[in-house]
Amino acid sequence: MTTSTNGKFDRTPLIAGNWKMNMDHVQGITLLQKLAWTLSDARHDYSRTEVAVFPPFTDLRGTQTLVRGDDLKIVYGGQDLSQFDSGAYTGDISGQFLAKLGCSYVLVGHSERRTIHGESDELLNAKVKAAYRHSLVPVLCVGEGLEVRQAGNHVAHTLEQVRADLAGLAADDAARLVIAYEPVWAIGTGEVAGPLDAQEMCAAIRAEIADLYDDATAAGVRLLYGGSVKAANAASILKERDVDGLLVGGASLDAAEFANIVRFEHHLVTD
Numbered sequence: 023m024t025t026s027t028n029g030k031f032d033r034t035p036l037i038a039g040n041w042k043m044n045m046d047h048v049q050g051i052t053l054l055q056k057l058a059w060t061l062s063d064a065r066h067d068y069s070r071t072e073v074a075v076f077p078p079f080t081d082l083r084g085t086q087t088l089v090r091g092d093d094l095k096i097v098y099g100g101q102d103l104s105q106f107d108s109g110a111y112t113g114d115i116s117g118q119f120l121a122k123l124g125c126s127y128v129l130v131g132h133s134e135r136r137t138i139h140g141e142s143d144e145l146l147n148a149k150v151k152a153a154y155r156h157s158l159v160p161v162l163c164v165g166e167g168l169e170v171r172q173a174g175n176h177v178a179h180t181l182e183q184v185r186a187d188l189a190g191l192a193a194d195d196a197a198r199l200v201i202a203y204e205p206v207w208a209i210g211t212g213e214v215a216g217p218l219d220a221q222e223m224c225a226a227i228r229a230e231i232a233d234l235y236d237d238a239t240a241a242g243v244r245l246l247y248g249g250s251v252k253a254a255n256a257a258s259i260l261k262e263r264d265v266d267g268l269l270v271g272g273a274s275l276d277a278a279e280f281a282n283i284v285r286f287e288h289h290l291v292t293d
């Protein structure tokens with residue numbers, strides 16, 4: 023388990039920015055530089071809250087060069103990877119290539135991959151395993167659409183994704199996993215799941231991991247919430263017991279806004 027000096031956190035909180043298909047390699051460098059400067063001016067302590075960005079593939083080499091050159095503490099990852107390691111898979115990107123570019127993480131099963139690209143749980147299970155083959159930590163994205171939520175089946179649906187996507191995964195790999203709960207109806211819509219919705223699902227996922235593995239493994243897994251997160255709602259979501267971080271889309275494209283989300287602790291009201 024990672025440890026944190028943050029009051030409620032047993033695990034180091036992770037604030038992750040998914041740039042999606044925004045920011046070319048020049049814009050990406052400018053955004054990353056602004057983010058690093060803003061956090062440096064604010065004396066952000068990266069050992070208290072980890073910061074990750076997920077730029078498009080074409081930005082990763084520039085990201086690596088900037089992070090290394092300026093000795094930044096921001097970590098980064100790819101938005102997807104192939105289930106294969108190399109070969110005749112036109113357009114795909116191997117986890118091996120991501121690792122060589124210094125990526126720490128990789129998103130797996132973002133809802134936009136599941137819906138637009140029709141990625142199945144079987145495929146995502148293979149991608150999770152491919153990530154570990156290349157020492158990348160998968161950020162596995164799960165969550166329900168609006169109809170499932172309205173029918174009240176959101177917990178069962180999401181846990182089914184968790185079970186299928188992790189099938190056959192070893193416990194020591196599972197313990198390092200990050201899972202992002204992203205209700206599809208709250209992504210890019212301005213609709214935010216309430217803190218209690220986020221907590222309900224994160225607690226259910228943690229209990230499921232404990233069932234699949236054991237309590238120690240479940241205690242190590244970091245669970246993020248994603249869906250229309252802004253600086254104004256970040257702290258209230260992160261106050262919840264089982265929520266260990268955030269996966270931020272739109273708001274991560276604005277360095278000042280994202281830095282404010284990273285600095286959520288300054289907005290936490292202590293009870």
Ligand SMILES: O=C[C@H](O)COP(=O)(O)O
Pocket residue numbers: 040132204208209210211212248249250251269270271272273
């Ligand atoms: O990966 C991020 C999620 O899809 C959330 O995106 P959003 O913050 O723009 O709603």
